[in-house]
Amino acid sequence: MACALECRRRSSCFSFNFAVYQQSNGCELLREDKYTSSDRFEPSQFYHHYSMASPCEYSPCKNGATCRPLYGSDGFICERSPGSIEQGAPWIKLNKNEVCFGAKDDSYGNFTMTSTGNILTLKLVYISGFVTCNNKTWPYGSHWACRKGSSIATLVTNAVNRVIFPHDYQNMTYLLPGYHDNSSELIFKLLSPPLRVAAGDEYRIWYNEDLVNGLEVDNDGHTCVDVYALYI
Numbered sequence: 001m002a003c004a005l006e007c008r009r010r011s012s013c014f015s016f017n018f019a020v021y022q023q024s025n026g027c028e029l030l031r032e033d034k035y036t037s038s039d040r041f042e043p044s045q046f047y048h049h050y051s052m053a054s055p056c057e058y059s060p061c062k063n064g065a066t067c068r069p070l071y072g073s074d075g076f077i078c079e080r081s082p083g084s085i086e087q088g089a090p091w092i093k094l095n096k097n098e099v100c101f102g103a104k105d106d107s108y109g110n111f112t113m114t115s116t117g118n119i120l121t122l123k124l125v126y127i128s129g130f131v132t133c134n135n136k137t138w139p140y141g142s143h144w145a146c147r148k149g150s151s152i153a154t155l156v157t158n159a160v161n162r163v164i165f166p167h168d169y170q171n172m173t174y175l176l177p178g179y180h181d182n183s184s185e186l187i188f189k190l191l192s193p194p195l196r197v198a199a200g201d202e203y204r205i206w207y208n209e210d211l212v213n214g215l216e217v218d219n220d221g222h223t224c225v226d227v228y229a230l231y232i
């Protein structure tokens with residue numbers, strides 16, 4: 001019906017109300033839906049409420065995370081807290097061979113975007129290896145950080161080494177809620193607005209000290225990963 005088509009055409013429409021009695025003004029397009037405004041979602045005798053179809057109908061999120069629909073890709077994300085992602089779909093794998101990054105001598109790992117569009121976040125899935133910021137200490141090394149128990153030192157930049165993830169990078173290691181130095185994966189916080197990318201664009205995974213040319217002579221190791229993007 002016309003109201004549904006109108007909502008589908010507009011990226012700002014996430015659901016709509018349709019009047020039960022035609023003497024009122026029919027179609028009301030809404031910028032929110034029952035997932036983003038569940039507190040305001042209540043029965044009405046004057047309107048029927050319609051949502052765009054979404055995987056959130058099937059409650060894919062666990063551990064109390066909130067499901068947010070991604071209508072453009074028929075996907076979803078599970079938010080632990082605003083912007084902090086525990087899970088999402090559909091993840092698009094970007095690399096064919098594993099991507100390895102080192103801790104010194106500008107040994108970043110690179111990958112390219114597979115299609116043009118807007119991405120919300122990236123996921124790095126650990127395969128093998130370790131990195132360390134000090135090879136004199138034992139035991140040393142972790143998947144993503146300086147040493148065991150320290151904050152995350154793994155960054156993603158574009159092809160001219162501007163840091164894209166984390167979005168609030170300040171030339172140092174950082175905390176990523178829900179993840180730690182030896183997590184089996186890292187999902188970066190959501191970008192707002194999403195990042196426009198083109199097929200073939202190069203991006204790089206860097207170790208923080210290697211990017212900023214900090215004290216890297218005593219660094220060591222490589223970490224190898226698979227890289228996934230969440231297109232909106």
Ligand SMILES: [Ca+2]
Pocket residue numbers: 132133134209214215216217218219
């Ligand atoms: Ca060092």
Ligand SMILES: [Ca+2]
Pocket residue numbers: 104105106209210211212213214216
């Ligand atoms: Ca360097």
